Amino acid sequence: MSDLLAALTLQAGYNAALVAIGAALLGFAAGAAGTFLFLRKRALVSDAVAHATLPGVGLAFILMVALGGDGRSLLGLLAGSAVTAGVGLLLVEWIARRTRLAEDAAIGAVLSVFFGIGVVLLTVIQTMSSGRQAGLESFLLGSTAGMLYLDAVVIAVGGALSVLAVWVLRRPMTLVSFDPDYAAACGYDVRRIDLAMMALVMAVTVIGLKIVGLILIVAMLIVPPVTARFWTERAGRVIWIAAGLGAVSGYVGAAVSASAPALPTGPIIVLTATALFLLSLLFAPARGVLAAVLRHRRFQRRVHRRQGLLALARGELIHDPLTLSVLRRAGLIRADGVATEAGRAQAAKAARDEHRWEIARLVNQDTALTGRYDGLTPIERVFTADQIAEFDRHLGPPRPVAGDAAGA
Amino acid sequence: MHAEFVQLSLTPILIGIFASVACALPGNFLILRRQALIGDAISHVVLPGIVVAFLLTGGVASMAMMLGAAGAAVLAVLLIEAVKRLGRIEPGAAMGVVFTSMFAGGVLLLEQSDTSSVHLDVQHALMGNLESLIWFKAKGWHSLADPAALAALPDELPRMALVCLVVVALTVIFWRPLKISTFDEGFARAIGLPVAAIGFGLVVTAAVAAVAAFDAVGSIIVIAMFICPPAAARLMTNRLEAQVLWSVGFAVLAAVLGYVFAGYGPLWFGGAEAVSAAGMIAAVSGLILGLACLFGPCRARVGQGRDPAEA
Numbered sequence: 145m146s147d148l149l150a151a152l153t154l155q156a157g158y159n160a161a162l163v164a165i166g167a168a169l170l171g172f173a174a175g176a177a178g179t180f181l182f183l184r185k186r187a188l189v190s191d192a193v194a195h196a197t198l199p200g201v202g203l204a205f206i207l208m209v210a211l212g213g214d215g216r217s218l219l220g221l222l223a224g225s226a227v228t229a230g231v232g233l234l235l236v237e238w239i240a241r242r243t244r245l246a247e248d249a250a251i252g253a254v255l256s257v258f259f260g261i262g263v264v265l266l267t268v269i270q271t272m273s274s275g276r277q278a279g280l281e282s283f284l285l286g287s288t289a290g291m292l293y294l295d296a297v298v299i300a301v302g303g304a305l306s307v308l309a310v311w312v313l314r315r316p317m318t319l320v321s322f323d324p325d326y327a328a329a330c331g332y333d334v335r336r337i338d339l340a341m342m343a344l345v346m347a348v349t350v351i352g353l354k355i356v357g358l359i360l361i362v363a364m365l366i367v368p369p370v371t372a373r374f375w376t377e378r379a380g381r382v383i384w385i386a387a388g389l390g391a392v393s394g395y396v397g398a399a400v401s402a403s404a405p406a407l408p409t410g411p412i413i414v415l416t417a418t419a420l421f422l423l424s425l426l427f428a429p430a431r432g433v434l435a436a437v438l439r440h441r442r443f444q445r446r447v448h449r450r451q452g453l454l455a456l457a458r459g460e461l462i463h464d465p466l467t468l469s470v471l472r473r474a475g476l477i478r479a480d481g482v483a484t485e486a487g488r489a490q491a492a493k494a495a496r497d498e499h500r501w502e503i504a505r506l507v508n509q510d511t512a513l514t515g516r517y518d519g520l521t522p523i524e525r526v527f528t529a530d531q532i533a534e535f536d537r538h539l540g541p542p543r544p545v546a547g548d549a550a551g552a
Numbered sequence: 553m554h555a556e557f558v559q560l561s562l563t564p565i566l567i568g569i570f571a572s573v574a575c576a577l578p579g580n581f582l583i584l585r586r587q588a589l590i591g592d593a594i595s596h597v598v599l600p601g602i603v604v605a606f607l608l609t610g611g612v613a614s615m616a617m618m619l620g621a622a623g624a625a626v627l628a629v630l631l632i633e634a635v636k637r638l639g640r641i642e643p644g645a646a647m648g649v650v651f652t653s654m655f656a657g658g659v660l661l662l663e664q665s666d667t668s669s670v671h672l673d674v675q676h677a678l679m680g681n682l683e684s685l686i687w688f689k690a691k692g693w694h695s696l697a698d699p700a701a702l703a704a705l706p707d708e709l710p711r712m713a714l715v716c717l718v719v720v721a722l723t724v725i726f727w728r729p730l731k732i733s734t735f736d737e738g739f740a741r742a743i744g745l746p747v748a749a750i751g752f753g754l755v756v757t758a759a760v761a762a763v764a765a766f767d768a769v770g771s772i773i774v775i776a777m778f779i780c781p782p783a784a785a786r787l788m789t790n791r792l793e794a795q796v797l798w799s800v801g802f803a804v805l806a807a808v809l810g811y812v813f814a815g816y817g818p819l820w821f822g823g824a825e826a827v828s829a830a831g832m833i834a835a836v837s838g839l840i841l842g843l844a845c846l847f848g849p850c851r852a853r854v855g856q857g858r859d860p861a862e863a
Contacts (some may be wrong), residue, residue, distance in 0.1 A: 187645040188589055243845050244853040248588040248644075249783045253841055255592065256776035260834025263679050263772060264814070267827040271818075284678070285659060359596075359678075360659075363652035370645050406663045414656035421649060425639050433638050 151399035160402035162296035163288040163355065167394035167413060169303030170352050171364060175390025176310040177344045178365035179372065179383045183321035188251055189236060189342065190365045194349050194358045195255040196232025197225035198262025201283050201353070205269055216279075218295045218354060225283075226350045232258050233342050286357030286410035288398070295354060302351035309344055310383070317341055318379045355398070356410040363414040364390060371421040374428035393417035445470050446520055450494060452476070456483050457495035457545050483545065491545045497523045503535040555692040563687045563709050565811050568773070568833060570709075570716040571765035572803035575777035577723050578758040580796050583782045584734050589644070590629070590755055591778030593651040594762045595771035597628040600658030601763075607665055614707060618763055625759035628654055629752070680770020682811070682829040685709070708768040715764040722757055723796070730754065731792055769830050776834035777803055784841040787848030806837035 154161040181187050204224020208215040232254045239250035266280055279287075319327045320337045328334050345365060352361040372386035397413030426433050444466070452467040453476070462468055462481065471477045476487030483491060500523050505514045508531070516526050523532060575591070582588050598621040605620025628650055636646040689695065689704035696702070723730070733740035733750045741747050762774045785798035810833030815826045845851060 182642075182645055185642050185644065187642070187648050188592075191589075191592065191648065239845060243787060243848075243851045245783050245786060245845075246583075246586050246588070248586055249583050249779055249786075252588045252592055252775060252779035253783055253838065256772060256779060256834050257838025257841070260772050260776055260831040260838065263828045263831030264835060267825075267831070268818075271825045271827075360652055360656055362648055363656065366645055366648035366652065370639070370641055370649055373641070374639065408659060408663050411656035411659040411663075414652055415660065418649070418653040418656070421653075425635070431640065436638075 148400060148403040151403040152396070157402075159288075159291060160399070162293065163291055163402065163409065164395050164398040166291075166296050166299040166303065167355050167398035167409070168391045169300050169307070169394075170348070170355060171368070171390035171392070171394025171413070171417075172387045173303045173306035173310065173390075174348045174352060174361075174364035174394075175368035175372070175386035175388070176383050177306060177341075177348050178390075179369040179379075179386045180317045180321050180341050181345055181365060182369035182373070183318075183379065183382070184338075184341070186247070187366045187369075188248070188362075189233070190345050190349065191362045192236050192251040192255045192258075193229045193233050193342070193346050194361045195262075196258040197229045197350060197353060197358050198259055198283070199265055200225035200228030201280055202262055202265030202269055203228065205280060206265070206272070209272065218292075218298055221280075221283075222298070222350050222353065225353060226346060228258065229346045229349060230343075233346060282357075283353050284357050284359055285408060286353070286355050286360070288355055288401070288409045291354070299351055299354060302347065306344060306347050306351065307387070309347070310387075313337070313340055313344070314380075314383060318383075322379065355394075356413055360410045360414050363417060364394070367414070367417040367421050368393065371417070371424045374424040374431045377430075389417070389420055393420060449474065449476075450519055453487075453491045453494040454498065456487060456491035459545075488545045492542060495545070496539070496542055499539050500532060500535040503538045504531075507535065507538070555690070558687065558692055558695060559690040560686050561811070561815060562690070563706055564682045564685050564829065565808060567685055567706075567708055567712050567768050568682060568807035568811055568829070569804050570712040571769045571773060572777045572781070572807040572833070572837075573800055574712070574716040574719045574761040575758075575765055575774055576781040576799045576803035577719050577796065578754060578761060579778040579782040580785070580792070580799050581730055581734050581754055582758060582778060583786060584792075585751070585754075587755070588779050588783075589647060591758060591762060592775050593628055593632065593647050594625045594759050595766060595774045596651040597624045597654040597658075598763055598766050598771065600624050600654050600661065603658050603661045603665070607661065614711070614767060617767065621763040621766065622759055624654065625763060626756060629755050629759070678771055679828055680766070680768065680773065680830040682769050682833075683815070683826060685768065712764055712768050715761060719757060719761050726750070726753070735792075769833075772834045773830045776837045777806075780834075780837035780841045781806065784837075784844035784848070787844040787851040790850055802837070802840050806833055806840060810834070810836040 151160055151164070154164060178187070178190070181190060201221050201224055204221045205215040207224070208217065208220050213220070236247065236250045236254050239245055239253065240247040245253075269280060316327070316332050316337050317340070319330070319332065320334055320341075324334045327337070348365065349358070349361050352364060356364055368390040369382065369386040371389050372382045375385055376382055393413055393416040397416040398409055400416070401407045401409040401412040424432065427435075429435055448464065448467040448470045452462055452471045455462050455467075456471075456477070462471070468477070468481065471487065472479065475484060476490060477483050501514070501517050504523070504527065508514055513526055527535075579588070579591065582590055601621035601624025602617045604624070605616045608620075609616040631650045631654075632643070632646050635641055635649060636643055639646070641649075685706045685708055687695075687701075687705055689701040691701070729740070729745050729750055732743070733745055733747050737747055740750075758778065762771075762778070765774050765777070781799040781802035782795070784802050785795045788798045789795050811829050813836065814829040814832035817832070818825060818827055
């Protein structure tokens with residue numbers, strides 16, 4: 145536990161602190177960039193982009209070795225991965241636009257083929273004399289164990305630049321995410337903004353290769369925006385909530401991973417993000433599962449209360465156990481099912497309101513108003529006091545409710 | 553040369569062909585239903601499935617692994633549906649959340665447990681090891697008639713052949729309901745077909761094919777074969793029957809050419825060692841799809857002729 149605390153407060157050593165800060169910046173940028181992708185309903189394009197980085201890593205390594213370097217410069221490898229990721233992205237666009245294939249098929253095709261080519265290149269590199277210790281496999285799942293200061297700086301600067309790009313482009317990208325046709329009519333070049341969005345996603349992917357790895361980096365782009373969506377209905381806030389959630393996942397994940405052996409950084413970051421997602425799915429105030437269940441129960445109780453009151457007014461027996469318990473708890477009937485004073489009063493009111501609605505439908509031809517009858521909305525909320533008085537003239541004086549509910 | 557071919561290359565090629573065909577067949581319907589990425593999701597969640605199976609049984613018995621993987625695939629499909637409905641999230645994002653989380657869980661479990669004694673690691677899961685499935689006892693073509701030699705065939709071959717056969721049989725038996733519910737769900741429902749069950753059955757079949765193929769050849773081939781051959785076939789014809797046949801043809805072609813290029817290609821270029829066959833098969837299937845995108849007779853959308861200004 146103290147190890148974890150030390151890691152969380154950046155006391156677990158120089159390397160761990162670097163990784164935690166880098167992961168937090170990366171998470172921030174990924175959450176923000178992923179939001180646009182999510183709102184545009186193209187979340188899985190990032191999966192194609194991520195897998196398409198692998199051949200670039202291999203090619204860059206081969207090229208750097210051929211030019212006489214040792215091939216392990218992170219900047220060079222990332223540059224190579226960005227090139228093939230870009231090619232993969234353009235191919236997805238091209239296939240989806242130029243052929244009858246849908247975008248999901250294009251994504252799957254590019255993803256698997258580029259990854260296959262990447263694997264072929266990795267086996268080629270393994271046969272090269274300088275390739276045996278290249279450790280390029282670490283890009284599959286990320287590895288932070290031997291991260292150098294320079295690598296951390298590259299990641300931090302890249303993350304900061306991505307955040308800046310999100311800030312600059314947030315308005316046009318939000319507009320395009322919601323209504324591309326309207327954006328086009330406003331004079332925005334939708335295609336170019338889409339490409340900018342994708343370039344941003346690509347940048348985040350490439351920066352994340354070292355920490356999270358190319359298979360799981362999509363999670364950093366998808367999970368935080370989906371999580372953030374539970375907490376707000378406003379696009380401007382989704383972006384920054386997603387960014388914050390991404391940063392927290394990155395930071396906590398990197399710290400937890402540094403606190404004990406055999407806790408790989410990438411998966412731990414992703415699982416932290418998943419935990420936040422699950423919490424939000426269950427407990428978010430408006431869109432969460434718990435809130436929906438509570439809302440449903442409240443509605444159910446209102447319906448049962450209303451139906452119970454009407455049954456009391458008509459002197460009918462109530463058999464439904466839920467109705468009985470709702471009425472009993474509200475003090476409207478006694479334990480033996482006989483209506484209390486308050487119950488008789490409310491039953492009379494409910495029955496009278498039903499009759500008022502009947503009159504309202506006869507007198508008032510405005511279906512926009514009478515159509516709001518759903519058995520639950522109080523009539524006072526639909527009609528004015530004068531109108532209700534008018535209905536009451538047709539009805540005559542209120543009638544009291546006598547009966548007992550459960551027989552007796 | 554012949555003896556060497558039978559010993560080293562025959563079984564991997566056959567396994568590659570069976571795996572490719574078993575994945576390509578359900579892939580046709582997945583693509584038409586815009587569910588192409590289910591294959592991607594399934595092939596990711598197979599990893600946690602086999603890790604859990606390993607932890608529960610303590611061994612690498614292939615039956616337990618298959619069951620674990622199939623269980624994980626079904627669980628993933630149910631979870632995706634649950635996230636989609638409970639959270640009102642679009643399908644792509646729901647899929648992304650579920651499969652990355654499960655994959656991350658699988659990697660973590662793998663790192664936490666002691667699997668150093670057995671052949672179980674992420675790289676193997678991704679890339680497979682087609683080249684290692686050789687037939688030690690084979691002396692030449694005549695070994696095909698020798699019961700002792702046949703008994704020593706790698707387990708993967710009969711298993712993959714069986715799964716391939718089952719997938720073919722299912723496709724033939726359920727051809728009409730599959731076809732109708734894929735093209736016109738409303739009509740299928742109106743004539744009383746259990747549309748939801750057909751959809752789920754298709755995904756489960758795909759999962760079984762993916763799991764069996766994954767065991768033998770790794771998950772790259774699985775994703776590539778779910779999508780590339782059917783997608784290329786889709787650009788060749790407007791008829792489903794023809795499309796399925798094209799896709800099987802493309803799958804076989806990719807498997808054979810991919811294996812040959814991987815095994816012998818480097819030798820032609822003066823290299824000494826073979827490259828990954830699984831990766832090469834995926835690359836060849838991509839090449840086929842690329843050619844189909846450029847030259848396929850039915851590549852344009854219906855009603856959208858080629859624009860002379862753009863051509």
